[in-house]
Amino acid sequence: MASMILDERDQQFVLYEMLGVEKVCEHPKYADLSIETFNMILTEARKIAEDEILPTLAQGDKEGCKLADGQVYVPKCFHRAYKLFCEGGWIGMSFSPDEGGQGIPESVKYAAIEWFYHNFAFIAYPFATEGAAHLILTYGTEEQKKKYTEKMVQGLWGGTMALTEPNAGTDVGNLSTKAIRQSDGTYKIQGTKIFITAGDQDLTENVIHPVLARIEGDPAGTKGISIFVVPKYLVNEDGTLGRRNDYEIAKIEEKMGIHGSATCLINFGDNNNCYAELLGEEMQGMKIMFQMMNEARLAVGLQGLCSASIAYLHALQYTKQRLQGSSLMEMKNPTAPRVPIIQHPDVRRMLLWMKSNVDSLRAIAYFTAYCFDMHKIAADEAEKDKWLGYAEILTPIVKAYSSDIGFRVTETAMQCYGGYGFCSEYPVEQFMRDEKIASIYEGANGIQALDLIGRKLGMKKGTYFMNMLGLMGSTVTKYKNINELKDLADTVQAGVNALADMGLYLANCGKAGKFLVPISNAYPFLMMMGKVVSGWVLLWQAGVAKQKLDGLAKQNGIDPADKTALAGLAKSNKDAAFYMGKVAGAQYFIRNVLPEVDAAVKAIKNEDMSILEIPEESFSS
Numbered sequence: 352m353a354s355m356i357l358d359e360r361d362q363q364f365v366l367y368e369m370l371g372v373e374k375v376c377e378h379p380k381y382a383d384l385s386i387e388t389f390n391m392i393l394t395e396a397r398k399i400a401e402d403e404i405l406p407t408l409a410q411g412d413k414e415g416c417k418l419a420d421g422q423v424y425v426p427k428c429f430h431r432a433y434k435l436f437c438e439g440g441w442i443g444m445s446f447s448p449d450e451g452g453q454g455i456p457e458s459v460k461y462a463a464i465e466w467f468y469h470n471f472a473f474i475a476y477p478f479a480t481e482g483a484a485h486l487i488l489t490y491g492t493e494e495q496k497k498k499y500t501e502k503m504v505q506g507l508w509g510g511t512m513a514l515t516e517p518n519a520g521t522d523v524g525n526l527s528t529k530a531i532r533q534s535d536g537t538y539k540i541q542g543t544k545i546f547i548t549a550g551d552q553d554l555t556e557n558v559i560h561p562v563l564a565r566i567e568g569d570p571a572g573t574k575g576i577s578i579f580v581v582p583k584y585l586v587n588e589d590g591t592l593g594r595r596n597d598y599e600i601a602k603i604e605e606k607m608g609i610h611g612s613a614t615c616l617i618n619f620g621d622n623n624n625c626y627a628e629l630l631g632e633e634m635q636g637m638k639i640m641f642q643m644m645n646e647a648r649l650a651v652g653l654q655g656l657c658s659a660s661i662a663y664l665h666a667l668q669y670t671k672q673r674l675q676g677s678s679l680m681e682m683k684n685p686t687a688p689r690v691p692i693i694q695h696p697d698v699r700r701m702l703l704w705m706k707s708n709v710d711s712l713r714a715i716a717y718f719t720a721y722c723f724d725m726h727k728i729a730a731d732e733a734e735k736d737k738w739l740g741y742a743e744i745l746t747p748i749v750k751a752y753s754s755d756i757g758f759r760v761t762e763t764a765m766q767c768y769g770g771y772g773f774c775s776e777y778p779v780e781q782f783m784r785d786e787k788i789a790s791i792y793e794g795a796n797g798i799q800a801l802d803l804i805g806r807k808l809g810m811k812k813g814t815y816f817m818n819m820l821g822l823m824g825s826t827v828t829k830y831k832n833i834n835e836l837k838d839l840a841d842t843v844q845a846g847v848n849a850l851a852d853m854g855l856y857l858a859n860c861g862k863a864g865k866f867l868v869p870i871s872n873a874y875p876f877l878m879m880m881g882k883v884v885s886g887w888v889l890l891w892q893a894g895v896a897k898q899k900l901d902g903l904a905k906q907n908g909i910d911p912a913d914k915t916a917l918a919g920l921a922k923s924n925k926d927a928a929f930y931m932g933k934v935a936g937a938q939y940f941i942r943n944v945l946p947e948v949d950a951a952v953k954a955i956k957n958e959d960m961s962i963l964e965i966p967e968e969s970f971s972s
């Protein structure tokens with residue numbers, strides 16, 4: 352039966368027909384793996400997602416988290432799912448076997464976890480643990496790795512990332528948590544962290560917090576920040592648990608969504624006895640934490656995709672069942688039979704808009720993960736750098752574009768449900784509530800946009816950006832000779848050219864002293880680039896699909912240009928239906944959404960400064 356979480360056929364299409372991720376198995380690192388292994392992993396992921404994780408989505412939302420006597424209790428229904436999740440070895444599955452993982456490629460890992468991220472409240476616990484464990488594996492001493500990571504990868508101990516403070520949200524450099532050196536080489540931590548996901552829970556026997564703090568006397572700003580490992584229970588030499596560390600969970604935030612995820616306010620060191628170990632070197636905290644932040648940015652982008660996917664599939668099912676109004680052809684006949692709302696053009700518009708966005712977000716996320724695989728296994732440094740460059744450029748797009756579009760898809764799904772969508776009896780309102788946070792945490796989307804234009808475009812003197820444009824151009828060249836795709840390919844190329852032109856334009860503004868133009872237009876630029884990248888992956892998919900569709904048409908004695916005959920074939924042939932959907936989605940997006948890029952170009956080139964010129968007093972009377 353088709354899943355309501357994600358379109359499994361599309362997942363397979365992106366992995367194997369579009370990206371060809373099985374190519375990684377030619378490398379000795381992945382030589383023991385094969386498509387069969389990948390599919391086995393994905394089948395198991397679907398099973399645990401549908402049998403155990405999805406059923407806790409609504410229940411976890413209702414129950415929420417509780418704080419009693421300093422201990423957080425997660426929704427009861429999470430316990431069984433969490434135990435099975437850990438036993439299945441899903442935490443750290445891409446870690447190497449000697450780190451406790453299974454050494455699977457990032458692209459396959461992303462596909463597997465796409466099954467889980469629709470329930471971000473649940474997945475936040477193992478996800479935060481994986482990131483924290485990875486940080487210790489990368490930067491910890493041998494002793495720290497031995498002491499902490501084995502139990503974290505097994506899910507017996509949890510993990511977090513503790514950056515944010517009341518006066519240090521976006522401005523992390525402004526943090527005031529301090530670390531005091533001790534004579535034995537350890538530290539004592541004092542300060543308050545807020546909004547800490549999975550800050551405490553009753554799923555594991557210990558919690559390991561990577562905490563950002565400033566060692567007394569170190570410089571202000573991000574430069575002076577170090578990172579520490581702060582366990583809930585100190586760990587004795589023999590691995591048993593020692594005393595409860597000196598910190599207190601003071602509060603769990605009451606939130607709009609992801610109610611099952613405990614978002615904690617933590618007071619460290621009220622009794623001057625909060626034990627901490629330095630991770631890596633002093634004053635390297637931000638550099639080290641960036642590994643976890645980058646992983647989290649991709650994960651939050653995936654949250655956008657997963658929310659969009661589950662919302663779209665539910666809306667699609669609803670529009671096929673809900674009868675309302677009559678066919679357009681019988682508008683004037685009051686006794687005409689009522690039809691499913693999927694027959695109304697405006698509903699079809701919403702559905703195809705959602706479908707094309709879900710498809711493109713999935714392709715962008717998997718491609719980015721695939722770039723990390725290729726970066727790892729590429730034969731020489733230049734190749735490695737090329738793949739890293741694509742990933743660098745795409746990371747803020749995955750985080751910000753996917754989370755914003757993901758939210759808009761959930762909102763459009765609600766629109767398809769009409770009034771019922773607004774009611775908690777139906778699931779879409781939860782999808783929308785749970786997704787909203789994705790544009791805010793892990794660096795709000797406006798900050799991602801500044802990262803894209805301020806840092807990423809100029810990386811390696813602009814080579815990464817130019818390589819990305821070149822890659823998109825090569826897809827256009829590959830498919831523009833297919834008759835039915837020619838106009839789509841031309842439009843995508845125009846979008847790529849607009850990006851190149853805009854990159855230059857913004858750089859020139861900077862050089863001419865008009866640096867406020869790029870800064871003020873960072874977000875419109877990010878969204879513009881997200882649309883072009885989406886158009887590119889959809890064209891790529893349409894190219895692959897069109898060739899397969901032509902083959903199917905020929906096998907069935909149909910003229911590939913005969914749309915009516917193809918639609919007839921699609922009724923009985925699932926592959927034909929799927930490939931037609933790919934071409935239609937690309938056509939819709941490239942013809943209807945991509946033109947928004949022209950408007951963005953026009954708006955940015957106006958160099959309008961009203962957002963800066965308006966006096967603060969004039970925003971409201």
Ligand SMILES: Cc1cc2nc3c(=O)[nH]c(=O)nc-3n(C[C@H](O)[C@H](O)[C@H](O)COP(=O)(O)OP(=O)(O)OC[C@H]3O[C@@H](n4cnc5c(N)ncnc54)[C@H](O)[C@@H]3O)c2cc1C
Binds near residue numbers: 512519521522791792
């Ligand atoms: C549910 C939830 C879970 C979270 N989990 C964690 C966690 O596990 N660990 C953790 O450390 N933190 C966590 N956070 C904190 C989260 O990362 C911050 O909320 C986020 O970084 C924004 O910080 P802030 O809320 O202080 O907003 P502010 O920094 O006050 O920003 C408010 C708005 O102003 C904009 N803004 C601020 N400064 C600038 C600037 N210089 N330029 C342009 N725009 C700017 C922002 O983009 C944002 O839109 C979580 C938050 C929530 C709500």
